[in-house]
Amino acid sequence: MNAHVLHRRAFLKVSALAGGGMAFAVGVPGALAADKAAAAALSVWVSIAADNKIVITSKNPEIGQGIKTSLPMMVAEELDCDWSQVSVVQSDYNPKLYGRQFAGGSQSTPQNWLLMRQSGAAARAMLLAAAASKAALPVSELTTDKGWVLHKASGRKWSYGELAALAATMPAPDLAKVPLKDAKAFRIIGKPTVGVDSARVLRGEPLFGIDVRLPGMLHAIYETGPAHGGKLVKANLAAAKAAPGVVAVLQIAGTAVADGLVDGVAIVSTNHWYAEQARELLAVEWDTSASKGHSWSAYAAEAARLHETGVPADLRRDGDALAAIKAGTRQITQRYSYQYLSHAPLEPQNCTALFQDGKLELWAPTQNPGSGADAIERNLGIPQASQTIHITRNGGGFGRRLMGDFMLQAAAIAKALPGKPIKLLWNRTEDLQRDYFRPGGWHNLRAGIDGQGKLVGLADHFVTVGQGGKAGRSAGMRDSQFPAGLIPDLLFAQNVIPSIIPTGPMRAPESNAMAFVMNGFLDEVAEMAGRDLPSLVLELCAGDRVVGDRGDPTRASGAFTTGRARGVVERVLADCNWAGRPKSGNRRLGFGFYFCHLGYFAEVADVSVENGEAKVHKVWVAADVGRQIVNPFGAESQVRGSVIDGIAEALHHQITFTDGEIEQKNFDSYALPRISATPEIAISWVLSDYPPSGLGEPALPPVLPAVTNAISAATGKRIRDLPAKL
Template identity: 55%
Template sequence: MSAETLTRRGFIGVSLLAGGGLLFDLSVPMAARAADGQPIVVTAFIRILPDNRVVIGGKNAEIGQGVKTSLPMLIAEELDVDWAQVTVEQTHADQAIFGGQSAGGSRTTPREWLPMRQAGAAARAMLVTAAATRWNVPAEGLTTASGKVIDRRSGRAIAYAELAAAAATVAPPDPAKLKLKDPADFRIIGKPIGGVDTPAIVAGKPLFGIDVALPGMLHAVLETCPAFGGKLKSANLDEVRAVPGVRHVLTIKGDGQAESLFDGVAILAESWWTANRAREALKIEWDDAGKTGFSTASYERQAEERLAGAAESEVVRSGDVAAAFAGAAKVVKARYSYPFLAHGTLEPQNTTALFKDGAIEIWATTQNPENGRALVANALGLPPAKIRINLTRIGGGFGRRLMNDYMVQAAAIAMQVPGTPVKLLYNRKDDFRRDFYRAGGWHGFAAALDGKGRLIGFRDHFVTFGTDGKAGRGAELSATTLPAGLVEHVLFEQSVLATNLPMGWLRAPGSNALGFVFQSFLDEVAEAAGKDLPALMLELLDEPREVTSGGRGPAFLTGRARIVIDKVLAMSGWADRKALPAGHGKGFAFYFSHAGYFAEVVEVSVVEGQPRVLAVWVAGDVGSQIINPLNALHQVQGSVIEGLGQALAGQRITQVAGAVEQENFDSHPFQRIDATPRIEVAFVTTDYPPTGLGEPALPPVIPALVNAIRAATGKRIRGLPVDLASQPA
């Protein structure tokens, strides 16, 4: 149903439940439009039960970002029920019913902030109308609280459940005329509320994809070529079929696309342990010609050659860059780099699938279910309507589960054993060696300063990975990356290297790497200009103004940036940083990404060449309302910890002969509890719609860290992961 054809009857459907109670089927239009120009229609279910409890559908994928709690909070607030009355149930995936259900890009909050509130307000309005009719009084004289309609004049009250039958006959309200609550009256929004799944998680109850168990289910493992893209030539299938406990050994014919299927051999057994051990007996010959020439050493040689020569293309050019550098009083140059990274989700990729009677049912840990539906439909030759996707809780996504290769693989295996449920589960080696990696990159920077130390020109030659001269997924450099838009003369150029590694989005895509290189280099520029980085940034931000995005995201507002910078400087005692003892230092960074403005300060101590983070201060602006302060704090803390791990824990993906070397957490480690610092967080509320929090707090922490190391040791970190021993003074 499009926004143009949406009627009030289409906006909300109401029906009685068996045994009493009321079901609201709410289709709420959103003013914003999707990237393809089509209207977004968001749907949610509200069930009011006979005992006046309320069941609210959690429609979006839950990966720990908290939407299974925060979106129902929005509905419950406007419905005017107590949170203690609410039970949240995960819905299945169906955008025709529920609207968008993806989880990525910190888009859920801005996309759902208004529609979910409208959903609750619409249901409340119909219940009020039903009560007004019953009591023969004007609806304007009635109010609501705790799941009841109250007559203010007489003091009488009636529970929502008692109004079910009458409300089912009420004409749905015009969404444009709905009156939403004044934030001053919020009783749920803005309150710290624990995650609805937390009690079950603590108790070890089955919620995750890895927990799915169906009668008669077989467990599957899948072996593919170590060098991405290799094709199956031969395998000792009969020998593996003879392993006790193995039920099937199947070949999978791929389409050559990492997003869906590579060639492979699947082993199905009565237990996953049996299937995984049977895999050791596999002897496979692969056709990997053209794939084994890719290696980390080769990439590094090529990058050096590209940086030394002319760039392949321009990303953005403004002003007269050549003249700015020719007339500069001082030119600062430096090269920065960062490696490929894996996602390393705690729960390995998995999907359970059952193919029966020409249709398939899937239980999936997916951040992007409709993309998975389309891929499965194409791979199996099924109509999308024949594919049901049940959403499970996800044990870590960070962007990995925006790709649905494991869903397609499970479906392709299940189709070969009709009527038998099949659970495909990666082992840890699979998970690291069959990822969609954060792309590595190299940057050749130059900055021009005038005689007063002002930044007048900026250049970047960016070398990364992609095809046909275009950067790959998640490796793009935006033409609006700061300081573009703040400096008159800017040139961003790009060169692209070939790789067989599939690339994907890692938490704060693009920004997780660009924040490091740009803010670290600008710290060098500030030092050369005789000032600190906050002073340079505030000078560039100047008077409050809007820097347009060119239609690719929200505009950047310099005034909002200045506020969070000032806030974090005050929080961290930045002015007193020079009083720190020897071997200690504070570093600063600011970054704007995913519509969030974040400034951060990191304090480190360096003892015997080992940096230890002592404290991190974070100031953020994500709009006018923090929906769930408890979850918001956790999101920021998690972003900081993840960013520190990318820099300090030794994370990097390396490649030899077309294959990834890392295969577990020992060779791609993550931040440990004992290395986690004190993290202080402050939110600055501004008069702008709320935006997401899953990502924008991550990018500033890495440059703030390396800038702090510079302050503590005098050494510049220009490559990740941090290795002080290899850095000259």
């Protein structure tokens, strides 16, 4: 092995544990510092105690996606220990130690696949070196197995715990050269593994942010305006302060900083119920003039006007799409739309904060602790160096907890009441109405086909929401959007409606809507051409081509590979017997395909329609997320959850608003999917020679068009707006 001097810029940092043992961390050069060529951020700590117990620290937030299990599995595999030896702990937020810590974009697996394995392999190499030194043997004569170093020739063996202290003194190996296992030798990776917290969750142990309890803790609510953009005029603070159990009532002014505080009144009491009761006494008056006219109906009318007379800005122009469409034997023009959605996690937003002696300590169920830390520094002037953020388990996120607004509110209240632990908890109505919503959108699509039924041109005039002529957060449209790059004449163009309704990423951001639009319209194109959608997709993906990601052309891993697309399409068609599908009647099959977050998914839904109600009986899923499924148990759970979410988005979910006020108040008007509506879900993995990619998001988009295309086939009525109205 190649020895390296151990210092703060080393790839591997090793230290001895008190009482015997070793701890090591892997460095990622340039992750965070301004001098990116020289800095190192430590990304994972592993400790091996003298009693042979192994603790792996999970740095990324756990939101139900299973990353707290799968990342440690990668380390343990290359460490060659037994999984029963391993316990996993959640790290605090510490970017200088761990690098970037977030759960979003299905990035945890692809960003850490090699690094986690290298860290385990490096520790194994040092343990082998320690055994060689201890026994005066060449390393080449030693092997490892389930937490033991073996010398098979003599029958001697040493536990990792026995060697750990000595291993901590061994030279650090070069991570780029440390040998990794062949996948055929995996014993942990690829084995269905129950989540490390699953039993604790079932027992109701206090793992989530909402479970945090601290000595002397007070409870807070944060009353904000009924409409987005509202400003506080006055409130009866004295009446609320006089209510039972109330400790303090604070009027908090909003900030002008982006993603800052909104105007509000904080009520702090000895329990949450008292605070909610005192809320009723505030009699708050709000100035909601800025929100007037910001209604779903007004946005939809403006979108229709822009589709008729607007001058859109080009997002992508390949060839001359309008001329190609006009020259086609037949043309088709249709409009598609989808409404706003709420993330609606089961655990509402909450955060516990303690401010004392100029330092802030937080307990937060966050997907992105850095977002909250940054917001607190910008808005409250508390440097990140003076913040300690404990990452709790998240009771659902879906992108909502990438935002740090709830952390900022808790910190502002705690700063006003130093020395007192404050737990802020939103109620269900607040959680629905104060969301960063999946934005609605409107599309005017045109296409032409030639005499052989081939798609010869496609244009999409997209109308979205935002500010200053720019699309809002997660309200845009990628210029690499399928089927861009697969036909020579294509035009994507965009207009932006000014909006004050906050938007943000939601599971498979942008893709969750675009898959419905493109697959729905292409299904119509295929029907006009006398064929079906799968045959059209296969034709578009003919040959072995790699279509670069124009959004980031340097990122080869983000490119679209036609062969992988065909692989999942062909597999799902075989699985569902597409060729033998019913061609008439009220129970039909629908197809959808999509590529996002490095994953290729083709899905078919079996749907019946009776008395104006759609029932999804079965969904077939074919997925290509690379060669290795790290944890099949977790992977299947992610796919099933995505399918269930997608069906609800297609058939039921919508957020509407009038003059900036969200009309849905609770789960009676924003119903979550029920077990009784869950279909049978059949999953096939199409393995390909690529590194594994994430699974939290790419399985969701295709199920929406699969369901709506099936409904269209069953009823003869096209579904062009979401949620589907039968």
